[in-house]
Amino acid sequence: EQAAGFYERGEYEKADAIFRLLIDCFPNYAEGHNYLGLIAYEQRHLEQATGHFEKTVELGRKLFPARIGKKRFWSDHSTRPYMRGLRNLTLTLNGAARFDEALALCDRLETECGDDFSAGYYRAAISLNTGMWTQAAESSKRSGGDLDPSSGFIEAFALFELGRLEEALPAFLHAALNFPRAARALCGRRTAAAKSND
Numbered sequence: 001e002q003a004a005g006f007y008e009r010g011e012y013e014k015a016d017a018i019f020r021l022l023i024d025c026f027p028n029y030a031e032g033h034n035y036l037g038l039i040a041y042e043q044r045h046l047e048q049a050t051g052h053f054e055k056t057v058e059l060g061r062k063l064f065p066a067r068i069g070k071k072r073f074w075s076d077h078s079t080r081p082y083m084r085g086l087r088n089l090t091l092t093l094n095g096a097a098r099f100d101e102a103l104a105l106c107d108r109l110e111t112e113c114g115d116d117f118s119a120g121y122y123r124a125a126i127s128l129n130t131g132m133w134t135q136a137a138e139s140s141k142r143s144g145g146d147l148d149p150s151s152g153f154i155e156a157f158a159l160f161e162l163g164r165l166e167e168a169l170p171a172f173l174h175a176a177l178n179f180p181r182a183a184r185a186l187c188g189r190r191t192a193a194a195k196s197n198d
Contacts, residue, residue, distance in 0.1 A: 002018065003018035003019050003022070003035065004035065007020065007035055007038065007039060010023050010042075012039045012042060012043060015035065015039055016036065016039050017181060019032045019035045019036050019039070020032075020036065023036070025156070028059050028062065028098045029059070029135075030055075030056050030059035030060040030063065030081035030082075030085065031050045031056075031081055031084075032086055033053070033055040033056040033059065033085075034053065034056040034081060034084050034088065037049045037050075037051075037053040037056060037085075037088055037089075037092070038067075038088065040052060041088070041091070041092055041095070046092055046095055046096040046111075047096070049088075049092045050089065050092050050093065050096065051094055053085050053089035054085075054089060055085075056081055056082075056084065056085030056088070056089075057082060057085035057086055057089060059081065059156035060079070060082030060083075060084070060085050061082050063078045063079070063082070064078055064079060064082070079113070082113075083109075083113055083115065086105055086109055086113070087109070087110060087115075087118050089105060090102050090105040090106060090109070090118075090122045091122065093105065093124050094122065094125055094129060097129070099126050099129065099130055102122065102126050103123065103126055104121040104142030105122075106122050106123050106126070107119070107180045109122075116146075117143055117147065118143075120139050120140075120142050120143030121140070121143040121148060121151055123135070123138075124136050124137075124139035124140035124143060124151060124154045124155070125154055127139060128140075128154050128157055128158055131161075133158045133161040133162045133163070134158070134162065135160075136154055136155070136157075136158035137154075137155050137158035137159050137162065140152070140154040140155035140158065141155055141171075149174055149175050149177075149178035149179070150175055150178070150179055150182070151175070152171045152172060152173075152174045152175030152176075152178075153171075153172065153174045153175045153179075153182065153183075154188065155168075155171040155175075156168045156169070156171040156172035156175065157178075159171060
């Protein structure tokens with residue numbers, strides 16, 4: 001909890017030291033690798049983050065009960081590190097422009113975990129990065145709405161690129177109402193420094 005607190009406050013050097021100690025003491029501690037991956041991702045060390053998230057997935061898979069159905073993935077806590085690792089690895093590979101690998105992980109999130117929501121969000125982001133505007137707009141609309149208003153930013157950018165400005169504005173405003181600091185940053189307006197990841 002102390003290490004997670006350091007991470008949440010952006011004190012990455014302290015969090016990194018504690019999580020490294022924890023994975024040295026407990027080699028099968030998947031969440032430790034997940035946090036180390038998140039720290040590396042925040043510092044834009046994407047190759048290092050990828051390694052930690054791959055290790056999270058590997059160790060997380062070993063925590064599974066003998067038999068588990070897709071519908072039970074989120075109700076069984078033993079699967080959480082695996083799913084977090086897959087999600088964070090997808091995010092990191094997208095950031096590293098390794099789009100084919102990221103899309104393959106979206107398929108795994110759907111087929112192995114039944115996590116259509118996350119897969120749709122990541123597909124939208126990947127489509128936006130690869131210039132597939134129609135696919136980005138459609139995927140973000142399906143995965144967004146009230147469940148994840150931040151996907152409205154992806155939808156707005158994709159619709160803007162498609163020249164559908166009257167549809168882009170409401171999507172952007174919906175996201176902006178929920179994430180005003182992100183909207184200011186995206187519009188090039190200065191924002192006060194964040195005191196925590198929240």
